[in-house]
Amino acid sequence: MHTAWEEAGWERLGDGVARRRMPGWDETIGVIAGTTGVMIVDTGATLRDGAQLRRTIRGVLGRDVTHVALTHPHFDHVLGTAAFAGVEVFGAAGLGDLLRRGKDELRRDAVRQGVDPDAAAEAADLLVAPHHHVHGQLTVELGERQVLLANVGPGHTAHDLAVLVPGRQGSPEIVFCGDLVEESGEPQAGPDALPQQWPGALDRLLALGGEDAVYVPGHGAVVDAAFVHAQRDALAARFGVAPAP
Numbered sequence: 585m586h587t588a589w590e591e592a593g594w595e596r597l598g599d600g601v602a603r604r605r606m607p608g609w610d611e612t613i614g615v616i617a618g619t620t621g622v623m624i625v626d627t628g629a630t631l632r633d634g635a636q637l638r639r640t641i642r643g644v645l646g647r648d649v650t651h652v653a654l655t656h657p658h659f660d661h662v663l664g665t666a667a668f669a670g671v672e673v674f675g676a677a678g679l680g681d682l683l684r685r686g687k688d689e690l691r692r693d694a695v696r697q698g699v700d701p702d703a704a705a706e707a708a709d710l711l712v713a714p715h716h717h718v719h720g721q722l723t724v725e726l727g728e729r730q731v732l733l734a735n736v737g738p739g740h741t742a743h744d745l746a747v748l749v750p751g752r753q754g755s756p757e758i759v760f761c762g763d764l765v766e767e768s769g770e771p772q773a774g775p776d777a778l779p780q781q782w783p784g785a786l787d788r789l790l791a792l793g794g795e796d797a798v799y800v801p802g803h804g805a806v807v808d809a810a811f812v813h814a815q816r817d818a819l820a821a822r823f824g825v826a827p828a829p
Contacts, residue, residue, distance in 0.1 A: 588644045595806075597758050600729065601749050603800055604640075606633065609660040609697070610768055610803045614760045615641055615649075616749055618726025623651040625747050625760045626802075627664035629694065630703045631710065634664025651724060653733055654714060655762025655802065656741045657682050657776075659694035659704070666710035674724070675714030676735045676743040683713045718745060734792050738778040739785030740764050740771065740802075746789055748797075759793040760800045765812055767804025771819060779823040786816035 589595070589602040596602045600617040606628055614625030622645060627634045642648055649668050654675040655661055662683065665673060683690070691708035695701050716722070722733045730750065737744025740763045747760040763772065764785055773779050793799060795809045820826065 592640050592644050594640075594644075597798060597800070597806070598749070598755050599752055601758055603760075603806075604637075605803075606660075611660040612760070612800055612802055612804075613637055614747065614800060616726065616729070616731055616747075617645055618729035618731075620727035621650040621725070621729075622647060623653055623724065623726060623731055623747075624649045624668070625653045626655055626661040626762070627652060627668065629660040629663050629699055629707075631664060631667050631707050632703065634667025637664065638667055651726070652712075653724075653731075653745060653747050653760075654679060655745050655747070655760065656737075657686070657690070657743055658741070658763065659690050659697065659699065661762070661802070663690070663694060663699075663704070663707035663711065665712040666707065668712075672716060673712055673714045674716045674718060674722070674733055674745070676737060676745040677717045677719045679743040679745075680713035680717065682743060683711055687711060732792075734788075736764070736788040736792060737781075737785050739782035740773070741776050742778060744785060746792060748792055757793050757797040758800065759789065759797050761789060761802060761812075763802035764789060765799055765801040765807065765815060767801045767807050767811070769803065771815065773823075779819070780825055782823070783816050783820040783825045786812060786819070790816070 594602040652673045694704035732748040749758040
C-alpha cells in the first residue's frame with residue numbers, strides 16, 4: 585500500500601521523513617515533519633523547482649515548510665530557496681557570505697549545466713542566504729522532533745552541512761549527507777572541493793550517524809555505513825590521504 589509520500593513521487597524513509605530525487609540533476613531533496621515545524625533539506629535548481637516542492641509538501645502534510653537546511657552551495661541544491669518565503673534558513677558557517685559574493689558564478693554554473701538562463705538569473709537574483717550559521721552542531725526543534733544540523737566539512741565544498749534525524753521506536757537514525765556522499769556516480773570534486781580534507785569529513789559523518797544509520801546521498805540511492813566507509817577509503821586513495829585508523 586502506497587503512502588501519501590509515495591503517491592506524490594517521494595520515497596518514505598521513516599515516520600515523518602521522506603526524500604525525492606529530482607529530475608534533471610538527480611539531487612536529493614529531504615523533508616522532516618514534526619508537530620509544529622517542517623524542514624526541507626535543499627531546495628532544487630530553480631524557483632520553479634522550489635515552488636513545486638513547496639506545493640507538494642503542503643499537499644501531503646497540509647501545512648507549509650518552516651525551516652530550510654542547505655547542505656552546500658551548489659546550484660542544484662540552493663537556487664529554489666526563494667520559493668520558501670519567510671522560512672528560517674540554515675547553512676554551514678560561511679555559506680551566507682559565499683552565496684552573497686558568488687551569485688554570478690552560481691548563475692553561470694547553473695547555465696553551464698543546462699538551466700534556462702532566465703530561470704538561473706531570476707533564482708540567483710532572489711537567492712536567500714542562511715539566517716542561521718552552523719559552526720559545530722545545532723539542534724532545531726520541530727515540535728516533539730529534534731533535528732541535528734552538523735557542520736562536518738570541509739570536503740565536497742568548504743561549507744558541507746549534514747542533517748541527522750534521530751531514530752524513533754527502534755528505527756535507525758537518518759543522515760542527509762549532501763554531496764559528501766554520492767551513490768549514482770563517483771563523488772564530484774570540483775574547483776571548490778577540498779579533497780585532502782574530504783575523507784576526514786566522512787569520518788565525522790560516520791561518527792555522527794553511527795554504523796546502523798541510514799545515509800541519504802546528495803545524488804543516488806540510500807546507502808548504509810559500509811558504503812560510506814568504502815567511499816571514504818576510495819576518496820583517500822584517489823587523493824593520497826592516509827587511510828582511516
